[in-house]
Amino acid sequence: MKVLYAGDACTKIGPLFLASPFNLEVKGVSHHIWGQPLIDAMTNDGIEVKHMTNDQAIVDFPRSVEELSEYDVLIISDCECEVLSLFPFWVPGTPLPRKNRLRAIRDFTKNGGGLLMIGGWSSFSGRYGSAAYYDTPVEEALPVNCLKGADDRMETPEGVKVSVRDKNHPVMKGIPWEDAPVFEGFNKIIPKDGADVIATIGDEEIEYPLLVTWEYGKGRSAAFASDCSPHWAEYFQPWEYYGKFWVQLVRWLSANKK
Numbered sequence: 001m002k003v004l005y006a007g008d009a010c011t012k013i014g015p016l017f018l019a020s021p022f023n024l025e026v027k028g029v030s031h032h033i034w035g036q037p038l039i040d041a042m043t044n045d046g047i048e049v050k051h052m053t054n055d056q057a058i059v060d061f062p063r064s065v066e067e068l069s070e071y072d073v074l075i076i077s078d079c080e081c082e083v084l085s086l087f088p089f090w091v092p093g094t095p096l097p098r099k100n101r102l103r104a105i106r107d108f109t110k111n112g113g114g115l116l117m118i119g120g121w122s123s124f125s126g127r128y129g130s131a132a133y134y135d136t137p138v139e140e141a142l143p144v145n146c147l148k149g150a151d152d153r154m155e156t157p158e159g160v161k162v163s164v165r166d167k168n169h170p171v172m173k174g175i176p177w178e179d180a181p182v183f184e185g186f187n188k189i190i191p192k193d194g195a196d197v198i199a200t201i202g203d204e205e206i207e208y209p210l211l212v213t214w215e216y217g218k219g220r221s222a223a224f225a226s227d228c229s230p231h232w233a234e235y236f237q238p239w240e241y242y243g244k245f246w247v248q249l250v251r252w253l254s255a256n257k258k
Helices: 036-044 054-060 081-085 101-110 137-141 242-253
Strands: 002-007 009-013 016-020 023-026 029-033 048-052 073-077 114-118 153-164 183-187 196-202 207-216 219-224
Touching (some): 002 036, 002 081, 036 048, 036 242, 054 081, 081 101, 101 114, 101 137, 114 137
Parallel strands (some): 002 073, 073 114, 114 219
Antiparallel strands (some): 009 029, 016 023
């Protein structure tokens, strides 16, 4: 089984040292993969994972259904729509032809592949609406609609709990969700008609969809409204059932792939 995972990474520059008005130095550059625990969980279960940072994905993410079909499941997390929609003409050697990757993702799913979008500041609509997956072919394949042009982030520093609606769903089995850690935020997403809301997130004042799934054409897709990494999943990521949940979700998404 093979997974292509785009996003959840950053490049850190610094620290910066300003010794005088004429002397500014950068003392380090490092790369951080926020999604490494998710990658490790899948790899430890025998799943082959190809991870791309956003700067890699803008050039190298597959551009056709045929190329995507090498994989069973696609994961998009904290990867703005523009990373996948723009043709990076400014990067020498970017392969041609200039195909529409958003349509390829949709058609890959419709043909039997699995698609998962995980929440974050650059997922769904995202920060100030800049993730911008609304009105796109990717949104067509997802079981939810994004808030059009709006900031969909809900920050909950007090922490909010998971409430499971379908405890018998294969993705949720064997996990004591009543003991799950709180999340510190999530994206507001709107389930489509025919989609299954497997779990919600909130407290006595708010409740929103957390995990939504559906069958799309011959494939399956899922939307997870919170994150797989800090800061929203600061407590969830080290939980002992973290890996079990993601592996069960990814394997469920791949079930229709031939």
